[in-house]
Amino acid sequence: MSKCESCIIKEFNSLKSLTREELMRVSACKTGKIYRKGQVIFEEGETINGVYCVKDGVCKLSKLSENGKDQVVKLVVKGGLLGKRSLVSEQKTNLSAIALNDMEMCFIPKSEIMNDLSKNPKFTMDVLREMANDLKDSDESLVNMAQKSVKRRMAEILMYIHDDFGTDEDGYLSIILSREDYASIVGTATESAIRILSQFKKEGLISATGKRIKIEDYNSLKWME
Amino acid sequence: MSKCESCIIKEFNSLKSLTREELMRVSACKTGKIYRKGQVIFEEGETINGVYCVKDGVCKLSKLSENGKDQVVKLVVKGGLLGKRSLVSEQKTNLSAIALNDMEMCFIPKSEIMNDLSKNPKFTMDVLREMANDLKDSDESLVNMAQKSVKRRMAEILMYIHDDFGTDEDGYLSIILSREDYASIVGTATESAIRILSQFKKEGLISATGKRIKIEDYNSLKWME
DNA sequence: TTTAAAATATGATATTTGTCATGTAATTAG
C-alpha cells in the first residue's frame, strides 16, 4: 500500500495539514480496504473508531427514518473523509455509509488521529473548518427540503451531481444512481422520482439510457419553476 | 457588566473549557448587548467577526429560501453560542438570527477567541464537539423534513420545545412562538400550521390561549401516525 | 442461455398540502 505522504488524496481533505512526520505515522497504521458496490461500510448505531479516507469510488451517507425509508444525507467521493464525528464524540454514528460503486478506502484508527488533533492546531482548525462546511451544507439542504417542490429538488440534485462530481467523456453524469437512490436523496417516493425523471426526459431536459443520465438543457433545469 | 469567569452561562457552552486567565481576557473585551423581541441580531450575508453568547432569552436561526419564505434551522436559548462558524471561516454567515423575545447577550470578537482556539486544545475540542453535535442535529432535521408529514413534524416540534426548553409554572411551553414561526420551523404554509394546531386542539392533544400552548396529551402526540 | 428477480415505467386514485378568499380576534400605535 502506498504511503499517505505520497497520496494525492490528502490534498482534498484535512490530512493535508498534517506534517510529514505525522503523515508517516498515520500511514504506518492505516488499513486499506476495498468495498464492492452496495456493500455497507458502516451502519447507523455502530461505533466507528476512526476515519475512512475515500481513495476511489462514491458512497452515500444515509439515515433510516421512522417510516422505514432511507434518507441520503450526503454523497462522498474521492478525497472525502467519513466518520469525522467519531473523532470528537464517543457516541455511536448516526449515519450509515454504503458504497455506490466499487470503492477503495483507507481506515485510520482514532487513536492515531487524536494525538495530532490535540497537538497540531493547523490540523484541528482544518477539521473544524470541514465540519463547519458540512454544517452549512446541511442547513442548506434542510431549507431546500422544507421549501422546494420535489421537482425542483430533483432538478437541483442533477445539477449538483453534474457540477460537483462531473461527467464522463460522453457527457453522462459520472455518478450512477438508481431511481430509488434519487428518491431517497430528494426525499420522495420511488415512483415519484421515476415519474419526474421521465417527465424531464420527455421535456428534453435530460436524456437517459438505463441508469446513465445526461443533462441536455442545464438552463431550463436551473430556471424551472 | 459581570465577569465571564463568574457567569453561569459558561457552564453551558464551549467557553467552559477556557482557563481562568483566558476567561478574564475574554471578559475584558466582550460587549454586552440587549435585543428586543423581533430585533435582528445579524442577517444572512453579513460578516460577523465573533461569537454571541446568549445570557437570556431565545432567538431563531433562519435562512431565506428562494421562494421568499424563511426557514428556521435552529432555536437558541441561554447558554448557546451564535456565530461559531465565523471563527473558522472568512465567509459571510449563511443564517439570520432574530430575537424571539427580549434577549441579553455578550459579543466576543473573533480576534480574542482565535488566540485560544490555536493554543488551548481542550477549548478547540469543545468547539469541535459542539459543531459535530449541531451537524448531527441538522442531519436529523433533514431526515424529518424529508420523510415525515407536516402533522408529524408539528407534533415533534411541540415535544421538542417541551422537552428541551421546558414549561412555565402553568405547564405552558416556555418558548412562545407565533403560528408563522411554527410554520417556518415545520416548513409549511402559515395556514397549514394554524389548521394543524387547531386540529390538535380539537383532538385534545394541546390547549392554547393565544400564543401560549400547553401539551395536554404527550403520548398521543408521540404516537400519532 | 434461460429464468427469476429487481428496476423502471405508467395509469388510476387517494391523500396531503398549498393557495386564495374572507371573516374574526387580538395587539399596537396614536
Added chain:
DNA sequence: CTAATTACATGACAAATATCATATTTTAAA
C-alpha cells in the same frame, strides 16, 4: 380608548405527492 394593523381561523378549491396496481424492461443468478 379607539382605530388600524397584524395574527388567527376556516372554507373552498387547486396542485402536488403518495399509494396501489400492473406492465415492461433490465439485471443477475442458476
